[in-house]
Amino acid sequence: MNIISGYLRQAGTAIRFLLLATIVLGLLYPLAVFGAGQLAAPFQANGSIVKDSSGQAAASALIVQAAADDAGTQDPQWFHVRPSAVGWDPATSLASNLGPNEAKLLETVTTNRATVAASEGVSPEEVPADAVTSSGSGLDPHISKDYANLQVPRVAQAHGLETRDVQELVDKQTSSGLEAFLSQPSVNVTLLNLDVASLAAHRN
């Protein structure tokens, strides 16, 4: 009887402790971080939303945005992004989770390589690895500098722009300095396509 009442008392303590901890850690803490975030860094806290030249919320600077049709074919007018296991839809996030020796991955990668080589008009050997593989989240907006350079002539031609001008936009959106050293030189395609649109609108 003593043992049972000891258990019951401790169970009561456990329930009450959990409730109190939830108020502090599950409500006050996230709300405090929310408040601090809205004060200190509202742009980042709200998803790094960037506007286009007309002032319309156009994209998140951190999330991939592909110009693609329902079949997943990317529009040749714009810079292309890496393949994505979620079809570039941020409603969810996923990797292919295929092993490095998986036949299915081998097949996908080989098909992707041929597609990219054809759309850029280069030989398959020139296609970089990031162009044919999907990222761990399926939402990374970045591609390698090599892949971006490969696409410059196509995008410039589609918009009637000088190759040099488009190359300049690519260089502007390429990571540099310490960030590039610690990771690798990468180009943010979401921001790059916004820049291309704005330059094209300005010139025409």
Added chain:
Amino acid sequence: MVFSTASFITQIAVLVLVLALLHKPLGLYMARVFSSTKHAKAERAIYRLAGVDSGTEQSWSVYLRSVLLFSLISILVIFALQRLQAVLPGSNSLPGVDPWVAMNTAISFVTNTNWQTYVPEATVGMFVQMCLLAVQNFLSAAVGIVVVVALIRGIARTTTDRLGNFWVDLARASFRILLPIATVAAIALVIGGVVQNFWSTEVANTATGASQLIPGGPVASQEAIKVLGTNGGGYFNANSAHPFENPSVFTSLFQVFLILLIPSALPYMYGRMVGDQRQGYTVAGVMGALWLTSTVLMAWAVSSAQGTATAAAGGLGEGFEQRLGPAASSIFAASTTLTSTGAVNVAHDSLPPLAGGVAMLNMMLGEVAPGGTGSGLYGMLVLAIIAVFIAGLMVGRTPEFLGKKIGPREMKIAALYILVTPTLVLVLAGISSLLPEVMANAPASGPHQFSELLYAFTSGANNNGSAFGGITSSGPYLSTMLGLAMLLGRFLPIALVLALAGSLARQRKIPASSGTVPTHGPLFGSLLLGVTVILTALSYFPALALGPLAEGLIK
């Protein structure tokens, strides 16, 4: 993508430097937190409301009962509220969670595992994430810390059966250690780009015609404690690969730092609390040596870029984030599996075979380098007791550990401790691999299929939570078996550690003699290192040979 050695070395150097600077002040602070007799006003209010008798210390069995009851009730509450999600506020219009998934998730978060058998975006709304799962990220980490504190008290105290008060220790670990650090870290993460709001945002690019619904949520607050408490359960399915959880290589390095922060300061706290700093530094030295070796091994395995599909792609890329790069992902993959974290910033399933093998080996070491918050240190201290026993056999003396006799009872406990996880992993993975309908959940071919299953049970029983994501574990069989692995892999070792603490606390301290094996210094450190690698890793060698080694070596 090319593995950058210069970046790898720089990031390692930064981590080592910052952790070396912080381990002492944080270790000292934690020692003070658990030695203080004063209660803060807010804490006193909590004790009064919860009915905690903060002046009374508990024996090991009552301490254990408190741990178990608190965890059991947490599991039941989280299970029930997930089932009721549809009628609760903040559900984001999601239905109640499937019972098998809800059961597995409740166990997973209470055991500090954070194995995620669900896709968060499609399964759990803001309420479940913020008020249930993220709260357990604090509390399960705090439980790990207080258990090692009880063990250290058992080592330090003499002729008593009192180990402290679980509720007081739990409150202090949560509110004085985890909460302040998490708050600062979460704000830093927001500045670094991590989202912290309560709404989604519609965007439409008029030029390209693309329109999207950009998700939001209390991500930064969960992210900070996810890594600080070595939990690992992501707000989003892709975890720290998701740009909103981990926007840049800087936040990635910061997250690795947070993962290692408390585990690397606990040895200093230990040295302080037993009154001999050399003890703490010896343990820290062994943890550091294992961490560095394994991280370099991981880097080597990743940079090999092995695999037929990898070769066809022209190198690393599948599962890697372009913005983070392979060096940052190797460091993350090593640290997340050497602790009980399990967060990932790269798809482990797509790593080169031997890199996946290193990730498994790290968990199989028992996550002691430096391990989860608290669990890493108590694992290492049990191994130290085994090392001192082996040394005692060599010199023919009764083994002693910090003046306490290591007798048959202590050795039985230590031996049982190191048998628990290998038994769980090998038996459960072994049985499961014989069931074709279970193996159908792992769609990979060849040895990689077994690797996916072995990884799942290794991760579950060691309370890690990372996964070879190709496996589908939401069905009744795997939900239950992995739930069992997580439960037993968490609470059997905790029960044994607390029993050990009770048994050590009862003893008188015997003065060191010429026959005493010193438990500090390079000689004992090497012995401890050897015992750790041989005892833990070798148990798993045959299983590793069937999975990652078969895939990585035969080509």
